[in-house]
Amino acid sequence: MEIYLYIALFAPLVGSLFAALFGASPKTLITGLVASGLLFASFVSSALLLGHVMNGHIVHVEMMTWIATGDLYIPFGFVVDQVSVTMMMVVSVVSTVVHVYSIGYMSHDKGFNRFFSYLSAFVFSMMVLVMSDNFLGLFIGWEGVGLCSWLLIGFWYHKESATWAANEAFIMNRIADLAMLIGIFMIYWNLGSLQYDVVFAHIGTLPLAVTTGIGIFLFIGAMGKSAQFPLHTWLADAMEGPTPVSALIHAATMVTAGVYLVVRSNPIYTLIPEVGTAIATLGAFVAMFAATMALVNRDMKRIIAYSTLSQLGYMFVAAGLGAYWVALFHLMAHAFFKALLFLGAGNVMHAMHDELDPFKMGGLKKSMKVTWIFMTLASVALAGIYPLAGFFSKDLILEVAFVEQHYVLYGVLLATAGMTAFYSFRLVALIFHGDERHLEHGIHPHEAYTFMLYAMAPLAILAVVAGMMFKTPYYLMVSELLPAAQYHIHNHMTLWIMIIGTQALVIAAIAYAYKKYAKAVKVDLKVESGFFYQLLFNQYYIPKIYDEIFSKPYLQLSKIAWKQIDLKIVDAMVDGIANLIYQTGESTHTMQNGNLSSMLRWMVVGVVVLLVLAVAFTVAYNNAVNLHAM
């Protein structure tokens, strides 16, 4: 089985290096094919490992030593257990699909080979992240995906906005990474190891304060990768990258790494339920917060990005409330339908010549039938309508909140579910229904390559069936590792009211969205100029606030540090001392005016001074000795 582990892990790396060989040369189809093929190999290996794990075996290998000094010992160790194999499946499925899709999507791009090199490198990093058996190994993957995200967001590096967004994402993640490093330091100095099994076995022996500290710092790390408030602004800006990147990295895999971390560290978080509640509260807040921004946005990809953010909030609610398996399950289901949604959006963008404003589209269902079906399916799944994937995972989170008696969270999540349905179908309605507004701009849409649609098909199927088919076997598998709480509402009456109520709310929201946007689009100026609309449209002015209170002052402060402090104080002081010595020489060299009698006088002065000093020191020394003697 170890060989499959290595294939699953290293096949993407090989693909990346292979593509990198051709990095600077113009498009060569072979790089895309080889990278996709190797990804598929990784997927097959992951599937085999899944079968192995489902039979109750865990694969754990230690490849070699990485860092060993003092008492610190960190190997390159990899573990395939119930949690990591779930993540591996998600990552390998979505990334294989995205690779194949990208062959078509990027076919006219100059940086075709470079793109595949980055994309496969990302998959490798993600695999390291989920398969590692210690916290520092996870950190390798953590930073690795950050690097690849930087490369891919800034893929079109001639665009100012893209490179800006890339740097923003990297730096913001770095802030969170610092907290994560501190968490790792705390673990090491308190437990003497970073291996998951050792840490989790002994975490209970620590004082509660330390465990709380570890939990908080690790979660701050997770907040960065998973773009939780207040570190969320980078995710929407990251949509500057190519759309397959958004599908793979900023929807399905990388942003869920934070959830994975919390799920993986469940033995820590189980001990500190207060922190868990805080996580859940933040998650619910972000779910709502992001959904409200998605309601009014006019950028197709940003809407989907906010929806991702909102769904990540859901996952954190589940994880925070201790329903780790539910969080992981929603992570999986979400990966499938959200990637599908993004890839569909990619098709639309291609057809629309990179136009992103859905208000300039419309009626695309005629020319892009398959894409329309896929995106509608994905939206239905996202809205959580029975029997699609979202129903089983998202509604489960609502139930968790209810059963755990966090009724406020439940209420927030319920309202958010309504909003989710609304903005998803607002988007679908605007793009695929109504007048063909794009004709005014002289755009004649066409469907994507057939193979791209075939590539998307697996995701469409999974979006439909994943919830229904996988829930039970998945539960049986992960409950061996994660706390196996079933969240049943024992009162059947309540249960049915909840389910039907939720479904009704969601369907009503969908119907409203269709009614409002599927026919003619009326721009309601009164609403749009209102305070709330502007607030939401400007993302609560948070990016602006960050710019004003962090970026600009930092630059100003840096300039002051350089021009005022470094040059005018620190350096000037050094030069000042040098000048002082020089000036002293300048002003005292008149002493040596060559006049013998004045030189003699100076000599006498010097002798007298020395004599006085000698006497003074002798007296002082004698006094000191006498004092000492007494």
Added chain:
Amino acid sequence: MQEHILSILIFFPALAAMLGFVIHKDSARAYGITVAAIEFVLSLVLWQWYNPLGGMQFMEMAPLISAFGISYLVGVDGISLFIIILSTFFTLIGIASLTEKRRIKDLIITLLFLEMTMVGVFASLDAILFYVFWELSLVPMLYIIGAWGGPLRIYASIKFFLYTFTGSLVMLVGMLYMAYLYHMATGSWSFSLLEWYRLQLPLEYQLWLFAAFFLGFAIKVPMFPFHTWLPYAHGQAPTIGSVILAAVLLKMGTYAFVRFSLPLFPDASVAFMFPIAILAIIMIVYTAMVAYAQEDIKQVVAYSSVSHMGVIVLGTFSLNVEGISGSVFLMIAHGVVSGALFLLVGVIYDRRHTKMMSEFGGLASVMPRYATIFGIMMMASVGLPLTINFVGEFLSLLGFYKQSHAYTLVAGTAIIVGAIYMLSAYKKAFFGNVTKEENRTLKDVNGTELLGLVPLVIVAIWLGVYPKPVLEPINNSVKAVVQLMHDKAQTVEAKERIPDLTHSTQEAH
């Protein structure tokens, strides 16, 4: 040969430099490469012969002034071994990728002479010998900056010389006083470090001596607020000068902390730990901000190099094995990475004769290979895992976390502020559209330049993925230092702060 390998390593380049005067100037480059390559191979042989489990090795001793116990005493352990290899490696790379046209023969002779002094500093175990090499190393560097530098070279080189020289004079006084104390305690004179190690000094003597040594080392590092000579030196020095200065010469300061300050004055090290940590943190954050404000890409790299040296100092004063090993490893890493970055800046300077970032933009499409190598090195510089810097930075910060949580949190912002200035500099120079007409026709890196850069890229990744061959010998030697410090420590606080390794692994508490 085995017992004289260190002397050979020290004096071979000097002899070769003398012979260099009779070489014709057209073959000077080939001659320089050959000599540096032989020297590099010799240093690898040294590594091969080095026993990773042993202490001081390849010791040689010849009395110079026996009345005062001054002798020619050299030896290596895990701490100095890799810095010696770093010196020979960078001399080779520097000469191999030399693009300088003016007076190349003089330059190569100077570099070989410099190599002798560098190896000498790191191999010396006698304080006076150390001091002699330490000061001698100033001369060739002064000459390199003064003769091949930019328009302000005279100011820069004099500043460099006087500043570091002042510091080391204070250090010399400290050394003499130390020897005097040794004489008082034992009745015989000795400048041998290994003898000094055995001396247990009262705290107040330690404090004064520590301060005297500190000034000399701190200026060399250069620690805030003594760092201002460095931007001028880098700004005016030719590429090769900056490379050697950043890669090796700065390490003399941090190396001397580990070699002198810690084992000689354990109690003073503990007493001064927090003040120094504050200086180191200021160095990290403040110079990173200054780097962010720079308009000249070479200055960005120069200030970034100061910022990273702060992490090294912090790791050194964590006073435990993890931190000190990390800081010694980071010395190597910083050498490789900042050396490479200076080489890279040199590449673009050779083409455009300007270092202002506003003159560039969009270079990624004109010089893709250059942009890739620069990108890799930049990522190594911001401490991405699996690159060489990460191992050192992680261990240094990890080590200091044991001493203080809050300080480490502040110092850890190094990974944020580092990313800010590096990424924004990279963005300014490489991303965007090509705006200047003269940039459109720039040639990508050529063979000579790759000769210097590719090995550095390989080392940066190799040691990031598999640091064990280097880390293990370092670890063993550092353990000896820490144990010595613990045994010598007198104050209660020092006994607590410096771990006792004889009780082997710490218990989880």
Added chain:
Amino acid sequence: MEITLTHYLVLSTILFSIGLVGVMRRKNMLMLFFATEILLNSVNIGMAAISHYRGDYTGQMFAFFIIAIAASEVAVGLGLLVIWYKRTGNIDLDQMTSMRG
């Protein structure tokens, strides 16, 4: 009144002060030599006196040395002085500025 060591030392100090003032105030080179002689002899008195009172003859031996050296110094110094006078026509100290720094 018995003459003690203190008296000798006071005499020596007074002579030394006179010599010192002479060295500082005089502009004539010849006078400077006289002042120097007074300085030297004040030291001689001190040495001889201390030597006598301690019963150690080293001091007196040194006094002889100093007398010998002072004599040779005067011989050389006067020689130089004569040459200087022949060259410049005066022996004024303020004119001797060739060692201006």
